[in-house]
Amino acid sequence: MAALQVEGLACARGGIPLLEGVSFALAPRQALVLRGPNGCGKTTLLRCIAGLQPITAGRISCDPDVIAYAAHADGIKATLSVAENLSFWADIYGTGQIDAALDQMNLRALATRAAQNLSAGQKRRLGLARLLVTGRPVWVLDEPTVSLDTASVGLFGDVVRAHLAAGGMALMATHIELGLPEAHQLDLSAHKATLPEPGQGAFDEAFL
Amino acid sequence: MSALLTRDLRLAMRAGGGFGLGLAFFLILAVLVPLGVGPEQATLALIAPGILWVGALLACLLSLDRIFALDYEDGSLDLLATAPVPLEAVVSIKALAHWLTTGLPLVLISPVLGLLLHLPPSAYGWLILSLALGTPALSVIGTFGAALTVGLKRGGLLLSLLVLPLYIPTLVFGAEVVSRGAQGLDISTALALLGGITAGAVAILPFASALVIRINLR
Numbered sequence A: 001m002a003a004l005q006v007e008g009l010a011c012a013r014g015g016i017p018l019l020e021g022v023s024f025a026l027a028p029r030q031a032l033v034l035r036g037p038n039g040c041g042k043t044t045l046l047r048c049i050a051g052l053q054p055i056t057a058g059r060i061s062c063d064p065d066v067i068a069y070a071a072h073a074d075g076i077k078a079t080l081s082v083a084e085n086l087s088f089w090a091d092i093y094g095t096g097q098i099d100a101a102l103d104q105m106n107l108r109a110l111a112t113r114a115a116q117n118l119s120a121g122q123k124r125r126l127g128l129a130r131l132l133v134t135g136r137p138v139w140v141l142d143e144p145t146v147s148l149d150t151a152s153v154g155l156f157g158d159v160v161r162a163h164l165a166a167g168g169m170a171l172m173a174t175h176i177e178l179g180l181p182e183a184h185q186l187d188l189s190a191h192k193a194t195l196p197e198p199g200q201g202a203f204d205e206a207f208l
Numbered sequence B: 001m002s003a004l005l006t007r008d009l010r011l012a013m014r015a016g017g018g019f020g021l022g023l024a025f026f027l028i029l030a031v032l033v034p035l036g037v038g039p040e041q042a043t044l045a046l047i048a049p050g051i052l053w054v055g056a057l058l059a060c061l062l063s064l065d066r067i068f069a070l071d072y073e074d075g076s077l078d079l080l081a082t083a084p085v086p087l088e089a090v091v092s093i094k095a096l097a098h099w100l101t102t103g104l105p106l107v108l109i110s111p112v113l114g115l116l117l118h119l120p121p122s123a124y125g126w127l128i129l130s131l132a133l134g135t136p137a138l139s140v141i142g143t144f145g146a147a148l149t150v151g152l153k154r155g156g157l158l159l160s161l162l163v164l165p166l167y168i169p170t171l172v173f174g175a176e177v178v179s180r181g182a183q184g185l186d187i188s189t190a191l192a193l194l195g196g197i198t199a200g201a202v203a204i205l206p207f208a209s210a211l212v213i214r215i216n217l218r
Helices: A040-049 A083-090 A101-102 A120-134 A152-166 B001-015 B021-037 B042-064 B066-073 B077-080 B087-116 B122-147 B156-182 B188-218
Strands: A004-014 A014-027 A031-035 A056-063 A067-070 A137-141 A169-172 A183-189
Touching: A004 A040, A014 A040, A014 A056, A031 A040, A040 A056, A040 A067, A040 A137, A040 A169, A067 A120, A067 B077, A083 A101, A083 A120, A083 B001, A101 A120, A120 A152, A152 A169, A169 B087, B001 B087, B021 B042, B021 B087, B042 B087, B042 B122, B042 B156, B066 B077, B066 B122, B077 B087, B077 B188, B087 B122, B087 B188, B122 B156, B122 B188, B156 B188
Parallel strands: A031 A169, A031 A183, A067 A137, A137 A169
Antiparallel strands: A004 A014, A004 A056
């Protein structure tokens, strides 16, 4: 039984159709990597699945409250410490526990440091640690390994593998090798939407 | 819920959080007006209710654009919108945090500023009461304005233009309560209308703000 199923999905950004006919299913212990050139609609697809954006056609079937979404921006407050940032999300998701996440993302030594004094890679690790405190099974990740060094990419791979082994799922968009050779791949350039004829519908789109 | 309130209050207190900014502005305004108008007690007492209310309103306006802009810039707003808390509650908590860091301090310091403006002694109680009743509406209406302009670069000016007209009823009835109270007249109508505006804004606007944020995040 797939926990996340996407059928014939089409999505648009700023009134311009990007993708159409995207179908895939994600069952427990599976990871799917979305690939495709810049601007092909990876982020838009993930935002649709996270429920931030309406889809133009197709169907997304998944239980509510299973998805933990991580965007390009990590949502880190610069003046709060690492532990305070993490505790906030743990409280919002009602899990309340941050110790395991601090250890798994190797942030223990930085726990009391203000987030504004972290490096880009450390911030990214904090952003990924947020996923661990959500306690949700389906991770939807947008470029998760940007600004991580090789060791941290390996760490990230281990964390995702542990999440999958515990029955979790991961949907990731990336250009870079994630160190997860077992993950399925989906190339979105095959699902590029055909643009409408010039002049047709253009009047409406100017107002969307 | 309480986690969000704690976080917003903590952020407001930390460096660059803007806590006290509105308060300092209110204080400076109340100091500048007697210098500009002149020290005649009768003139100052006459304009004091209006000046105090306009000052409170502008002080509230100062920090409005921070309500959502910072969360939008660092991506927290996207994450909050996908979190297991209703966006209506997020918006309400944000308005409450804004009131606690801006409106409430203004209410508490207003008697001191009333002294600077020679407010008649009989009006102090009405000043505190009217501000306490009216400033929550300023925060909630301001949160709605901030939701409308979230995602716009430098939307602060547009936010002021959108929000100030909506502040007019609160300003009119708030100042009316104080000036009528100072003259010993009946204030019940103005007070009821002021409370009604606040109650209506608190009941309706969080839903409108949440809807607008969902549209702006698309």
